[in-house]
Amino acid sequence: MTSAVATGGERPVVLLLRRTDDRLAAELRSRFRVLNFYESGAPLLSFLAAAAAAAGPDPPRAALVVGGGTIQVNAAFLDAVPSLACVVTTGAGVDHIDLVECARRGVAVAGARRVFSTDVADHAVGLLVDVLRRLSASDRYVRRGLWASRGDYLLGSKLSGKHVGIIGLGSIGSLIAKRLQAFGCTISYNSRRPKDCASYNYFPDVTDLAAASDVLIVACALNDETRHIVDGGVLEALGKDGVIVNIARGRNVDEAELIRVLKEGRIAGAGLDVFEKEPDVPAELLSMDNVVLTAHEAVFTTESNSDLVDLMIANLEAFFSGDPLLTPVLPK
Template sequence: MADEKLIDHHTEQADLPVVLVLGSHPCPLPTYLPKVVQKFNILSPYDSPTTPIHEFLITHAQEIRVLLCLRGGIAISINQEILNCLPSLECIVNVGTGVNHIDLTACKHKGIVVTNAGTVFSDDVADYAVALLLDVLRSISASNRYVRSGLWPIQGEYSLGHKVGGKRVGIIGLGSIGSEVAKRLQAFGCSIAYNSRKKKESVSFPYYSNVTDLAANSDALILCCALTEETHHIINKDVLSALGKEGVVINIGRGALIDEKELVRCLVQGEIGGAGLDVFENEPNVPKELFELDNVVMTPHSAVRTPESFSALHELTVANLEAFFSNKPLLSPVNYE
């Protein structure tokens, strides 16, 4: 009877649309995306660990029209070599917002559409960016450590933090996340300016085409842009110098948006006022020089991590897959421009 059930299960799976899964994630797929497992026939090279990945892909190449790309841990690079192994591939559903691990130029050339998490994470990440800014300016984490260490009765009041209201905040990347950050900080009485690939006609905030100029006219910079060849190390020595000794950097984008070595140097030498960092260049490795700095708040790439956002991401992932196999418009396609 048990064998019959197993055969029935495999037969049912074989009748479902085929989806290739690549990438890595700390949770097993049935736990992480249960509806995907229920509704699609999942192919994964990690189920055949003795078979080289390229051999696995070539073996199944003709039946693979959709690739489900997981993020978490060490993400696999969906590069030209991988794509060449999959001549029937038509769609990549990326379970996450960032697509810097996918060769979009090659996808565009091959006519492969790509989706991502769209705006699913926007509210949670925007909340987190504001929380980091508040923490750095008001020294919340540092004050917490001060109290817990027993120093308050001995050394008296902790040093003053800085007011958030009235601060000039420069947002780099005024997409869905950046726009939500702006909305929240306006409620605090902050003035907003921004940098992006091009000026947004629907936005009244001051626009700076040059990040250094934006930094020179900001008390804080918040990085909300995608990581691309153009934005790699967009925060460099010149930008940090323009930001100045009281300036603060908040990064909820990708670690490589900042020249991390230069940021560490500026923080250690007191050339900028502080930083709130949820992402780093070589995660999970973090520069040890930052550990003892009270004006630096660090978290382990946690901005998107809420049960609510993961549930919404799961639903969007399933909806994109169902839309593809039903020849309907995808819900969150990535713009190649």
């Protein structure tokens, strides 16, 4: 990786491809010359080409990119700004970055790694409790004045004692497992291979995991192998009393099949923080009282956002100083 220290004592150029809060914007502008995609009003590739052409003797060598797939860092992206040598993403997942192409071109990549893990694990458990105990649905029932006219709301189901299957036992999946053990749940998991450090029951097949579980939690990365890893067969295996929670990526679950099994009563409910075509959520899901929906926000708390700003700035400063990135991401 070529050192990216700016010439002539000028602040180095950073391409900003993420909407920012006041603190991140201030931290970036105090250290770097920021070219903001969202302020430009231009199409992505036009913005990149214009930024590359306008930078003069100090072309943009680093980009801060939003996670979640809104912007794809692929060959076309890299072609538009050939001076780029570092991509820092604010996402825990990196399915929006072509890591192989970046490595081929010598472009370093840094991710958020475990900044969000605790918050996502908490959110997963919150979604599960909400679905099982019908908290959001009961809240709506009370607010509509139906308690007085119709009596008590439908009973929910207890969390303690449930058999929970987790797809993906990485940092987030492991924290989910630890939390649910405290509720008295029995944990099983699926991953590419058994984890030496895990005492939970391992299932090499996701359908078998679903069949053995009351709850299925999706916590894996998105890649070619895990796209629609939860398909109709897996959902059918989960059964009519089963609940699915997805805090990974929308495309890990076949959304059309999920809607079908929910409509047909073949599973009991779902807690979803992610969707296949965000921010569009299928109308069918919006109308279901046994489905709890959040806006891809499992990662976001006041605390995690502050930690993320610190990490992003530290990675950029390390790059421009010629030091190793704090949270490098390499192709597998």
